[in-house]
Amino acid sequence: MRPRFRFVVFDWDGTLADSTGNIARALQEACRDVGQPVPDDLAARYVIGLGLLDALVHLAPALEKERHGEIAERYRHHYFAGDAQIALFEGARELLADLRQAGATLAIATGKTRAGLDRALSHHGDVSGHFAATRCADEGRPKPHADMVLHLMDRVAAGPHETVMVGDTTHDLALARNAGVASIGVSYGAHDSAGFGAYAPIGVAGSIREMRDLLLY
Template structure:
């Protein structure tokens, strides 16, 4: 694990659970939204399983019997809880800024592929002052939901990078399955949603336990 895997031109990050420690806030916001919508409170484990999906897909997965109107109402309630009500901290993970800075210094192309909507991603870019690191991004309201490869293929096309020179970094099966389906390499991180056993099912080039471990894999 001490040596660079490959000299990738483009490094694509998931956001929640990979760069930002926002899982507890997502879980509690979804649980509160369900209660306020008079639905059965989903378990922590069930909510974690939908992190990374687009919000409509996530809500439909959690509550498959909901009508379209109920789904959209719950989506709206979740957004209200996450943005305006919930004060659970959602900081960047340790060494996120240091890693992004080092990659930028080495003139790597950086991108984000996230289950967040565009408004949500721009909000956290502003809050964390990280938007300047990224050359492109794709959000759940701009492409098909993970694990469909649409986000990645669109980023490759925009940045004119072949599949062989790109890698996806994420914490969920949705991220790594998306990469596998798109035909690009991936690295799994264990400090988000899924553990090493789950991530290993999608043939990542490596699995790491911290962002600090990523740097020697991505840089010589």
Template sequence: MTSRPLRLVIFDVDGTLVDSQADILAAMAHAFDRAGHPVPPRETVLGIVGLSLDVAVARLAPALDPGRHGQMVDWYKEAYMELRAQSGAAQSSPLYPGALEAIETLHAIPDVLLGVATGKSRRGLDKLLDAHDLRRYFVTQQVSDHHPSKPHPSMLQAALSETGVAPDCTVMIGDTSFDMEMAHAAGITGIGVSWGYHPREHLHHAARVIDDFSQLPACLDLLWEKAS
């Protein structure tokens, strides 16, 4: 009997595992207010979630100069940290229903490794993982500090290198077009989730789109069965 190859499941964070939109919107509004610039609509701000913060701010305020963008990044971070400190990371960024159960179920499978690839900073991800006691589940953790912004495939390429898992045995799970484009660029299958910050119709490169975490194990089994 031949053993199955190692599988790797990589999760996006904001909009996929946790719902951090309230703090994201409030912190971005603060940054734009400080800059004296009109705050973009809610849908526009949520549309850039997943990008690295410097790229996101430049995209939201293209008329402003790079120096002002840098200030806005700092103002955003200050506001976000203050909001998180007020209520705690677990409250300000709650897990979506079924997220923990899905993580625990996959983690219990001997030949499945788990990872994250996020536009968050190392510090931001550490705070979140510790608040939800999730750190032990993820063997590879890719953050914006060390990579170009999504959808560049650098994060996923690093995850493959760290784990030694082949691209065709790897799946990226995310809520945005940036996640699906990143997976496509890395030669990895993308699974979209419908509960996040990009509408379903924007997840063009997703092999599947799920509506609930309870659908994830069967979706993975189907994809891996086809790949084997």
């Protein structure tokens, strides 16, 4: 096996971790807790992948700025109540191991905070060692700005032609486009893949198995 790209940057939620349902419910409950209209599933899933504050402001635009901390805390309360039960998608562990064995360098670019990603990785400690670098939304400009991928490329000395971004949302694909790197969409996560075409991904994976075929040959 050989990797098609030397450097593979993964989104976490909805790409490697089966967490989008828990995130959407936590966003909905947080809005309810602070007296804001509760978004439907489609609206809640749309903001997955953005930084938490950006997501919450998008869902509750009428909420006073001084209450942003309150709604963020309510989101964390609801999300953390169920995050220990979040599983990785079937085959994700094996794919990560095979990519590393084939010589690829791996990273994560996520809308989670650093504390949130560290907590998620602590639940799946057997995979954390596969990632040479990670970048979170509270460490710079969040998706879809190019900063996350550019920072990670700099960390591992990878060029644009060597790099691919893999994610389940248009935010991930826009991030890749803004950074000048290839992308692979994931159709089993938060966003409908019908919207992916505008970002010209090199492929769309409907499963981890299909992702493997796009990343290894």
